[in-house]
Amino acid sequence: MTAVERRRDDPRWQLAGFALAHVAIFAGLFRGVYTMPYSGTGLYYQYASAIVAGQVPYRDVFIEYPPFAIVFFTLPRVIGASFRWYYVWYQVLIVAADLAVLASLYAARERSTAPWRVLAPYTALLLAVGPIALQQYDLFPAALTILAVVCFAQRRDAAAWVLLALGAMTKVYPALLAPVFLMLADGPVATRIRRAALVFGVTCIVVLLPLLIVAPSSLERMIAFHSERGIHLDSVYATIAFAARALGLTFVGVAVTYRSWNITGPAADMLTRVAMPVLAVALVASYAVVRRHASRLGADARRDVRVVATSSALVLLAGLVTSKVLSPQYLIWVLPLLPLAVRPHRGLVWALFAAAGFLTYYIYPLHYPDLVAHDPWAIAALAGRNLLLIALTLIVAGSLRVAWDSDGSAPGWAVDRAGAA
Numbered sequence: 001m002t003a004v005e006r007r008r009d010d011p012r013w014q015l016a017g018f019a020l021a022h023v024a025i026f027a028g029l030f031r032g033v034y035t036m037p038y039s040g041t042g043l044y045y046q047y048a049s050a051i052v053a054g055q056v057p058y059r060d061v062f063i064e065y066p067p068f069a070i071v072f073f074t075l076p077r078v079i080g081a082s083f084r085w086y087y088v089w090y091q092v093l094i095v096a097a098d099l100a101v102l103a104s105l106y107a108a109r110e111r112s113t114a115p116w117r118v119l120a121p122y123t124a125l126l127l128a129v130g131p132i133a134l135q136q137y138d139l140f141p142a143a144l145t146i147l148a149v150v151c152f153a154q155r156r157d158a159a160a161w162v163l164l165a166l167g168a169m170t171k172v173y174p175a176l177l178a179p180v181f182l183m184l185a186d187g188p189v190a191t192r193i194r195r196a197a198l199v200f201g202v203t204c205i206v207v208l209l210p211l212l213i214v215a216p217s218s219l220e221r222m223i224a225f226h227s228e229r230g231i232h233l234d235s236v237y238a239t240i241a242f243a244a245r246a247l248g249l250t251f252v253g254v255a256v257t258y259r260s261w262n263i264t265g266p267a268a269d270m271l272t273r274v275a276m277p278v279l280a281v282a283l284v285a286s287y288a289v290v291r292r293h294a295s296r297l298g299a300d301a302r303r304d305v306r307v308v309a310t311s312s313a314l315v316l317l318a319g320l321v322t323s324k325v326l327s328p329q330y331l332i333w334v335l336p337l338l339p340l341a342v343r344p345h346r347g348l349v350w351a352l353f354a355a356a357g358f359l360t361y362y363i364y365p366l367h368y369p370d371l372v373a374h375d376p377w378a379i380a381a382l383a384g385r386n387l388l389l390i391a392l393t394l395i396v397a398g399s400l401r402v403a404w405d406s407d408g409s410a411p412g413w414a415v416d417r418a419g420a421a
Helices: 003-009 011-032 041-052 069-079 083-108 116-129 139-153 157-171 173-184 189-214 219-227 236-246 266-294 305-322 328-333 346-366 368-372 376-402 411-417
Strands: 253-257 260-264
Touching (some): 011 083, 011 116, 041 069, 041 083, 069 083, 083 116, 083 139, 116 346, 139 173, 139 305, 157 173, 157 189, 173 189, 173 266, 173 305, 236 266, 236 376, 260 266, 266 305, 266 376, 305 328, 305 376, 368 376
Antiparallel strands (some): 253 260
């Protein structure tokens, strides 16, 4: 075998090729052709500028995001003072987060599995989500989440819990995966909880400590902001409200509150009251599904990265479809996990997510003014997208049933090790 052939067969060349492709996607496609006219970067720049000027987060300048997000907002501002350079460096940081996801997926695969089998699906699903990945900050917690999943699967538990805590301190939702990690971990339950609580808790305290010292009550505003929010226009609950309006049961208004478009009216008031209980029930049900199947798996199979990723994706999807807020960028939360979905429904999972992603882009940004104006086609597109997400959640739940058999092995993973994609 020649040196050229050895380099061609080296899996690291595939990783390098995908890395270059992703740089081109973010720097070229998402900036010049497949674009997003709306961006959160201006808001992040305001936050960072206030902090650099000496203002205390949450106390002097209201920030709706958790404390570790401030690191990602502020670092580009330290490098670039003007908004133009801030925008450039912020996007460089986004690309770095995306490359971290690629590296995590590369590390997660079986060594006998060609890297493209996980990197190509991630690339395709990223294209389906579209340029909003470049304009919002959700790739940061998503990268921390997939890193935590991979570390957990590799039995690097301390690192996994630190990364999960940092993710939660960036955008809260990774905390939903803590019960998943506890159920899939080894050893006595009390020992699992004690070790996890120690590492997770200490990490959170380290992040929160500066604020707790300088302004102990400052975080209350952020907590109140999110707890008092109404029904988001993009949510499944809004789709239910629009369906009730179509049947003549209620009326639905749309207004900007809490920095987002939300629905108003009697249906919105009722749905706001039931949203939290429904979310709690959905999460408990998803944990029960994970627990049921985890109890039939051996210790090694429970740590299988595909089992961990699929279980995590199920919990996050259940949270998305029952949350009262479902912003377009929330799809990024499950994006890095789905390339690792277990068989046999993996292709269907990818197809449903891709369809949901493209429909989301059709709604936002292309037809969001129409949705605000109650255009029937825009409402139908939103309903279709939300039904796809519900179907995706159910399919992922069903996929876990094939991740175990009577002797505690993981056939979904064994198929891949046999060489079938």
